[in-house]
Amino acid sequence: MPTGVALREARRQLFDAAERVLLQDGPSALTSRAVTTEAGCAKGVLHRHFDDFDAFLVELVLDRVDRVDAQAAALREAAGAGTVVDNVAGALTALFSSVAVAMVALVTFRDELRARLRETWPAGVPVLTDAAAMIADYLRAERDLGRVAADADVDTLAPTLIGAGHLLFADRKGTPPEAGAVRAVVATVVAGVLREPE
Known part of the structure:
Protein backbone atom coordinates (compact mmCIF):
# COMPACT_ATOMS: atom_id res chain seq x y z
CA MET A 1 0.00 0.00 0.00
CA PRO A 2 1.50 3.40 -0.90
CA THR A 3 2.21 5.61 2.08
CA GLY A 4 0.08 8.43 0.65
CA VAL A 5 -3.21 6.48 0.83
CA ALA A 6 -6.00 8.51 2.43
CA LEU A 7 -7.05 7.52 5.97
CA ARG A 8 -10.57 6.51 4.94
CA GLU A 9 -9.30 4.20 2.23
CA ALA A 10 -6.78 2.58 4.57
CA ARG A 11 -9.41 2.16 7.29
CA ARG A 12 -11.87 0.56 4.86
CA GLN A 13 -9.21 -1.79 3.51
CA LEU A 14 -8.18 -2.82 7.04
CA PHE A 15 -11.79 -3.26 8.22
CA ASP A 16 -12.66 -5.39 5.20
CA ALA A 17 -9.55 -7.50 5.73
CA ALA A 18 -10.39 -7.99 9.42
CA GLU A 19 -13.89 -9.07 8.48
CA ARG A 20 -12.53 -11.66 6.04
CA VAL A 21 -10.13 -13.07 8.66
CA LEU A 22 -12.90 -13.16 11.25
CA LEU A 23 -15.32 -14.96 8.93
CA GLN A 24 -12.74 -17.43 7.62
CA ASP A 25 -10.81 -18.28 10.78
CA GLY A 26 -12.72 -16.92 13.79
CA PRO A 27 -11.85 -14.43 16.54
CA SER A 28 -8.78 -16.28 17.81
CA ALA A 29 -7.08 -15.79 14.42
CA LEU A 30 -7.75 -12.05 14.35
CA THR A 31 -4.38 -10.41 15.00
CA SER A 32 -2.84 -7.22 13.66
CA ARG A 33 -0.48 -9.29 11.51
CA ALA A 34 -3.34 -11.39 10.11
CA VAL A 35 -5.28 -8.22 9.26
CA THR A 36 -2.40 -6.44 7.56
CA THR A 37 -1.36 -9.59 5.69
CA GLU A 38 -4.94 -10.03 4.46
CA ALA A 39 -5.09 -6.34 3.53
CA GLY A 40 -1.78 -6.60 1.68
CA CYS A 41 -0.11 -3.77 3.57
CA ALA A 42 2.67 -3.24 6.08
CA LYS A 43 1.84 -3.80 9.75
CA GLY A 44 2.74 -0.18 10.44
CA VAL A 45 -0.25 1.01 8.41
CA LEU A 46 -2.64 -0.25 11.08
CA HIS A 47 -0.63 1.36 13.87
CA ARG A 48 -0.37 4.61 11.95
CA HIS A 49 -4.15 4.97 12.00
CA PHE A 50 -5.04 3.38 15.37
CA ASP A 51 -3.47 3.65 18.82
CA ASP A 52 -3.36 -0.13 19.20
CA PHE A 53 -5.09 -3.26 17.94
CA ASP A 54 -7.96 -3.07 20.42
CA ALA A 55 -8.65 0.53 19.33
CA PHE A 56 -8.81 -0.82 15.78
CA LEU A 57 -11.26 -3.54 16.86
CA VAL A 58 -13.51 -1.00 18.64
CA GLU A 59 -13.68 1.05 15.43
CA LEU A 60 -14.36 -2.11 13.41
Missing part, protein backbone atom coordinates in the same frame (compact mmCIF):
# COMPACT_ATOMS: atom_id res chain seq x y z
CA VAL A 61 -17.31 -3.06 15.62
CA LEU A 62 -18.72 0.48 15.57
CA ASP A 63 -18.35 0.61 11.78
CA ARG A 64 -20.39 -2.58 11.50
CA VAL A 65 -23.02 -1.07 13.85
CA ASP A 66 -23.38 1.75 11.32
CA ARG A 67 -24.34 -0.88 8.73
CA VAL A 68 -27.19 -2.02 10.98
CA ASP A 69 -28.37 1.60 11.14
CA ALA A 70 -28.60 1.69 7.34
CA GLN A 71 -30.53 -1.60 7.33
CA ALA A 72 -32.87 -0.20 10.00
CA ALA A 73 -33.89 2.70 7.75
CA ALA A 74 -34.72 0.30 4.91
CA LEU A 75 -36.75 -1.97 7.21
CA ARG A 76 -38.68 0.98 8.64
CA GLU A 77 -39.56 2.01 5.07
CA ALA A 78 -40.97 -1.48 4.46
CA ALA A 79 -43.68 -0.98 7.11
CA GLY A 80 -47.07 -1.49 5.51
CA ALA A 81 -45.68 -3.37 2.50
CA GLY A 82 -45.33 -7.14 2.10
CA THR A 83 -45.99 -9.11 5.28
CA VAL A 84 -44.62 -8.51 8.74
CA VAL A 85 -43.25 -12.06 8.89
CA ASP A 86 -41.46 -11.78 5.53
CA ASN A 87 -40.07 -8.34 6.37
CA VAL A 88 -38.68 -9.45 9.73
CA ALA A 89 -37.37 -12.76 8.33
CA GLY A 90 -35.62 -10.85 5.54
CA ALA A 91 -34.09 -8.41 8.02
CA LEU A 92 -32.82 -11.24 10.26
CA THR A 93 -31.37 -13.08 7.28
CA ALA A 94 -29.61 -9.96 6.03
CA LEU A 95 -28.29 -9.21 9.51
CA PHE A 96 -27.02 -12.67 10.36
CA SER A 97 -25.79 -13.53 6.87
CA SER A 98 -23.40 -10.62 7.28
CA VAL A 99 -20.63 -10.39 9.81
CA ALA A 100 -23.00 -9.89 12.78
CA VAL A 101 -22.61 -13.40 14.19
CA ALA A 102 -18.83 -13.12 13.94
CA MET A 103 -18.90 -9.72 15.68
CA VAL A 104 -20.73 -11.26 18.63
CA ALA A 105 -18.06 -13.96 18.86
CA LEU A 106 -15.31 -11.33 18.64
CA VAL A 107 -16.78 -9.17 21.42
CA THR A 108 -17.27 -12.26 23.59
CA PHE A 109 -13.74 -13.51 22.89
CA ARG A 110 -11.77 -10.33 23.69
CA ASP A 111 -11.97 -8.95 27.24
CA GLU A 112 -10.14 -5.70 26.40
CA LEU A 113 -12.44 -5.04 23.45
CA ARG A 114 -15.51 -5.47 25.69
CA ALA A 115 -14.02 -3.15 28.29
CA ARG A 116 -13.31 -0.45 25.72
CA LEU A 117 -16.73 -0.80 24.13
CA ARG A 118 -18.34 -0.31 27.56
CA GLU A 119 -16.90 3.23 27.59
CA THR A 120 -19.32 4.22 24.81
CA TRP A 121 -21.71 1.25 24.73
CA PRO A 122 -22.99 0.77 28.28
CA ALA A 123 -25.20 -2.30 27.83
CA GLY A 124 -25.69 -5.26 25.57
CA VAL A 125 -23.60 -6.44 22.65
CA PRO A 126 -23.06 -3.93 19.86
CA VAL A 127 -24.68 -5.03 16.59
CA LEU A 128 -27.24 -7.16 18.47
CA THR A 129 -28.59 -4.30 20.58
CA ASP A 130 -28.83 -2.11 17.48
CA ALA A 131 -30.54 -4.95 15.63
CA ALA A 132 -33.08 -5.35 18.45
CA ALA A 133 -33.78 -1.61 18.29
CA MET A 134 -34.20 -1.93 14.50
CA ILE A 135 -36.78 -4.72 14.86
CA ALA A 136 -38.62 -2.92 17.69
CA ASP A 137 -38.81 0.27 15.64
CA TYR A 138 -40.18 -1.64 12.67
CA LEU A 139 -42.77 -3.50 14.77
CA ARG A 140 -43.79 -0.17 16.35
CA ALA A 141 -44.39 1.24 12.85
CA GLU A 142 -46.46 -1.81 11.93
CA ARG A 143 -48.39 -1.44 15.20
CA ASP A 144 -49.17 2.17 14.25
CA LEU A 145 -50.48 0.89 10.90
CA GLY A 146 -52.69 -1.69 12.61
CA ARG A 147 -50.84 -4.73 11.23
CA VAL A 148 -49.53 -5.59 14.71
CA ALA A 149 -51.80 -5.58 17.78
CA ALA A 150 -52.06 -2.28 19.63
CA ASP A 151 -51.04 -3.96 22.90
CA ALA A 152 -48.06 -5.85 21.41
CA ASP A 153 -44.94 -5.58 23.57
CA VAL A 154 -42.50 -4.84 20.74
CA ASP A 155 -39.66 -4.18 23.19
CA THR A 156 -39.89 -7.83 24.28
CA LEU A 157 -40.64 -9.29 20.85
CA ALA A 158 -37.61 -7.63 19.23
CA PRO A 159 -34.86 -9.18 21.40
CA THR A 160 -36.72 -12.49 21.29
CA LEU A 161 -36.56 -12.39 17.49
CA ILE A 162 -32.87 -11.37 17.55
CA GLY A 163 -32.02 -14.19 19.98
CA ALA A 164 -33.91 -16.76 17.93
CA GLY A 165 -32.27 -15.49 14.74
CA HIS A 166 -28.84 -15.61 16.33
CA LEU A 167 -29.36 -19.22 17.36
CA LEU A 168 -30.35 -20.16 13.81
CA PHE A 169 -27.26 -18.56 12.29
CA ALA A 170 -24.69 -19.03 15.08
CA ASP A 171 -22.76 -21.97 13.59
CA ARG A 172 -20.36 -20.02 11.35
CA LYS A 173 -18.93 -23.22 9.80
CA GLY A 174 -22.31 -24.68 8.95
CA THR A 175 -24.64 -23.83 6.12
CA PRO A 176 -27.09 -21.01 6.82
CA PRO A 177 -30.67 -21.96 7.65
CA GLU A 178 -33.17 -22.15 4.84
CA ALA A 179 -35.46 -19.15 4.34
CA GLY A 180 -38.44 -21.26 5.41
CA ALA A 181 -36.82 -22.03 8.76
CA VAL A 182 -36.19 -18.35 9.47
CA ARG A 183 -39.71 -17.47 8.41
CA ALA A 184 -41.17 -20.23 10.63
CA VAL A 185 -39.35 -18.92 13.71
CA VAL A 186 -40.51 -15.35 13.04
CA ALA A 187 -44.09 -16.52 12.41
CA THR A 188 -44.10 -18.42 15.70
CA VAL A 189 -42.74 -15.50 17.74
CA VAL A 190 -45.17 -12.91 16.32
CA ALA A 191 -48.20 -15.17 15.79
CA GLY A 192 -50.13 -13.77 18.73
CA VAL A 193 -49.77 -10.13 17.69
CA LEU A 194 -50.32 -10.15 13.93
CA ARG A 195 -53.42 -8.43 12.61
CA GLU A 196 -52.86 -9.16 8.92
CA PRO A 197 -53.58 -12.20 6.75
CA GLU A 198 -50.50 -14.36 6.23
